Amino acid sequence: MSANEAKLKSDNAGSLVWDLPLRIFHWALAVSLMGSWITAEAGFEWTQTHFLFGYTALGLISFRLLWGLVGTTHARFRNFLSGPKAVIQSLKQLPKSTPANGVSHIGHGPLGGWASVVLLALVMTQAVSGLFISDDIFYAGPYNSVVSNSLANYLGWLHHTNFNFLLAAVALHFLTVTWYLLGKKENLIRPMLTGRKNLGEKMLQTAIANNLFFRGLCIAGFVAAAVYLIVTLAPEPEYF
Ligand code: HEM
Ligand code: HEM
Structure with a gap:
């Protein structure tokens, strides 16, 4: 390990667990969802901005799916998705205090891991359904014209209903993190x-050595180009 990697691995501020691309993904996702929500409520003149926030969310989720395969250790799905036994165990630990070392899990615990996947799936459903729907008045998602009216209506219903589940999941996410902070005294x-x-010292070897920032940048560039192409190569949007 190089001197720089060793420094990254551990210093006074602690040991590196979440890489920078994952952290940027997380907070950008929160901003893009807030933006999508506000612009959906703000009236039809905000619809184009709603689309832009929605495309951003689509790109972010696609990035995260790839990062789950080629990202750093604790970002990889195979390292944080576990079987039902571990999830039940993790549920039982939820009301209890954090262990004396102050860290319940190095990356995601079994419960947090599946909760992340549920959040990702809900955002993906929201963004993809948006591509096919219209408000029946002024605006349509870029792929509205390729689906039948009845399918577009169904996806419109899904866009509306799924958003309520997404809101509930985010609220639960927020409550859990708050419970950890105030109840379990773990930030x-x-x-x-x-x-x-x-x-x-004991768990130091589980820290990650590198942010893999350049790799993250390449994947982000690839995903941004893919979303751009998906949107621009769509058939002419139908405005009413
Ligand atoms: C729309 C809002 C939000 C969404 C959709 C969201 C989504 C997610 C997702 C998908 C993860 C998993 C990270 C990954 O492995 O990629 C995560 C983790 C996390 N989020 Fe959020 N988040 C939101 C808002 C927030 C807010 C407001 C906070 C802080 C108050 C927060 C705190 C955290 C923390 C602490 C983790 C890590 C949990 C752990 O240690 O297992 N999130 N979030
Ligand atoms: C994950 C990001 C997204 C979120 C959180 C979101 C959220 C919402 C919400 C809350 C509404 C109002 C629903 C209602 O009152 O029935 C809405 C409407 C709409 N969204 Fe999205 N949306 C997202 C992505 C997209 C995308 C990518 C597109 C298309 C490119 C899109 C297109 C639309 C359209 C056309 C409407 C109007 C539907 C109607 O009036 O019936 N959305 N969205």
Whole structure:
């Protein structure tokens, strides 16, 4: 390990657990969802901006799916998706205090891991359904003209209904993080900002050595280009 990697791995601020691309993804996703929500409520003159926030969310989720395969250790799906036994165990631990070392899990725990996947799936459903729907008055998503009216109506219903589930999931997410902070006295938010947790000597080897920032940038560029092409190569949008 190089001196620089060793420094990244551990210093006074703790050991690196969440890489920078994942952290940027997380907070950008929160902003894009807030933006999508506000612009959906703000009236039809905000619809184009709603689309832009929606495309951003679509790109972010696509990025995260790829990062789950080629990102750093704790970002990889295979390292945080576990079987039902572990999930039940993790549920039982939820009301209990955090272990004495102050860290319940190095990356996601079994429960948090599946909760992340549920959030990702809900946002993906929201963004993809948006591509095919219209408000029946002024605006249509870029692929509205390729689906039948009845399918567009169904996807419109899905866009509306799924959003309520998404809101509930985000509220639960927020409540859980708050419970960790106030009830279990474990701050999960700081690591999502700084990337670091105080792992102590014993668990130090589980820290990640590198942010893989350049790899993240390449994937972000690839995903941005793909979303751009998906949107611009769509048939002419139908305005009413
Ligand atoms: C629309 C809003 C939000 C969405 C959709 C969202 C979604 C997610 C997702 C998908 C993850 C998994 C990260 C990954 O592995 O990629 C996550 C983790 C996390 N989020 Fe959020 N988030 C939102 C808002 C927030 C807010 C407002 C906070 C802080 C108050 C927060 C705190 C956290 C923390 C601490 C984690 C890491 C949990 C752990 O340690 O297992 N999130 N979030
Ligand atoms: C994940 C990001 C997105 C979120 C959170 C979101 C959220 C919403 C919400 C809450 C509404 C109002 C629904 C209602 O009152 O029935 C709405 C409407 C709409 N959204 Fe999205 N949306 C997203 C992405 C998209 C995308 C990518 C597109 C298309 C490119 C899109 C196109 C539309 C259209 C056309 C409407 C109007 C539907 C109507 O009036 O019946 N949305 N969206």
